Amino acid sequence: MRELSYRDALNEALHEEMTRDPRVFVLGEDVGRYGGVLQVTRGLLDKFGEKRVRDTPISEAGIMGLAVGAAMTGMRPVAEIMYIDFSALAMDQIVNQAAKAHYMFGGKTRVPLVMRTQGGGGRGNAAQHSQSLEMWYVHVPGLIVVQPSTPYDAKGLLKSAIRDDNPVIFIEHKLLYNTAGPVPEGEYLIPIGVADVKRLGNHVTIVATSRMVLFALEAAETLAEQGIQAEVIDPRTLKPLDLATIVQSVEKTGRLVVVNEGALTGGFTAEVAARVQRAAFDWLDAPIMQVATEDVPLPYNGRLEFEAIPSVQDIVLAARGALYWNAG
């Protein structure tokens, strides 16, 4: 199978969906002429013209507001918010408008929009450009939250997100754009709300999201050298969460490590742990281990930043902990 970068896979999804459906349009800062700060919207302007590939002023609230209104009136906007940190400026439009309209109006309107954005740390962008804010959106009923970790998933999920009739928060990771992986030629979709088992194993289950999936797979290699077979599950969609796939794995392994790049407190790891203990309490042989970012704003200095966000080694230790393998 051909290899594509995460960036190009996303780009291809946009090209395909815009060709397929004239209601789909793209808007955001520098998405047109420049092709996107992360080059995900490259080539769209030439093919689809200015009205469907709209370079906007630096006005995040306006971008998301415009997307909500266009979605309510028959279009399928894909709005790019360059960093998830900047989505804070558009919070009302996302949380109070987009997420609520369908329910609040008794099902009379739909808001089929996608907010494409990216988050995550690891490259010294400091406190206002490194956050993992996915749980802000997971917390809001009415929103769907997607976080692909591979080029294959990125393409298939973006296409599904665009076709979905609900507002979808589609969160990429700034350190994944240059990663490459197999992406088949031709049309395929990945359903929203379905997890993927990225690696099979029967000693411990590791659930990880976004870039942490890559870390978890690396950790699994290390663990394998030590005789521990880890099963790695990527939920791919954080909301709705595919709990069944996780529980099925835990019923096999009896041990669970949850890894997420967001801050620990009130985070994804706690959410998964709560659900799994209720669904599979009798199957658990050890406390559920949480690996997440320290509860601090991300620092600029590299030493500090790498200490703050989860590392491969943190995951290895957590998995060993779940098996009571750590010394002492």
Place this chain on the structure above:
Amino acid sequence: MNLSRDQLVDLYHRMWLIRYFDEAARALFMGNMLRGTTHTCTGQEAVAVGACAALRRDDYITSTHRGHGHCLAKGGDPRAMMAELLGRVTGYCKGKGGSMHIADLDLGILGANGIVGGGIGLATGAAYSADLRGSGQVVVCFFGDGASNQGILMEAGNMAALWQLPIIYLCEQNQYAEFSPSRPFIAVERLEMKAQAFGMPGLTVDGNDLLAVYQAVRGAVERARAGGGPTFLVAHTYRIEGHTVGDPLTYRPKEEAALWKSPERDPISRFGRRLVGELGFAEADLESLRQKARADIDDAIAFGKASPEPEIAALWEDVYA
């Protein structure tokens, strides 16, 4: 003009400090010594230095992602700044902030900002606070032409005018916002016309003429201090370098930047010519000021490089007051 010779010397030196600081930042970034992103304000030195020359030490400024110049102009210490860029514990923010997040509360620098328009609201709050405390302090809120499209400006500008707050909204029209020209994204014919919507005076100034910037800001500051309320001031200038260090600048003609780099337009050359031509300074004196600035920046780099990185324990410090 009410600037002393010593002050003029200081302003000239400060412009070179900024120029060399940004040159050093670029070199360090290209040499993989810096993390994240770094923005230079080369070509915009006269705005920062001219504006801050009209301020008292205890007056406030808010800055932007392109903030090295604002910070140095307000009296920032190049050593602590360079150490911050290098992520060292001796940096302004103990290495936790980096290029985009330098603050010095002792000098009234309420911080550079990674959020475009992020300083506008809090600058207005500082002006409100100065008014409440009756401190006589004034705020200069620096932001870009791109940032003028953020909604917060509409809200904060209205409040400042309503309550006649002592603040100058200083918009640097450097003609670019990230990787696009800024003009096509601003519907109003001239940016200062936005002031009308807020109900405050809207002025414009040649942002590459240091003394003109100084006079304009000084006028606004005097008015603000006397209780006359806010001003919206647009400084016309040009972003000579890329949006970030490493930007290949594929989206604009090379000749354009060359024009703005020329001595006719370069703000440092222009100020130098006035110092020599109208104000009786000797070329040699200016040259030695330039040399001194270069030496100051070399010293700052050496200081930063020699400084230690923070201890890991620092990660959990300063999360709460």
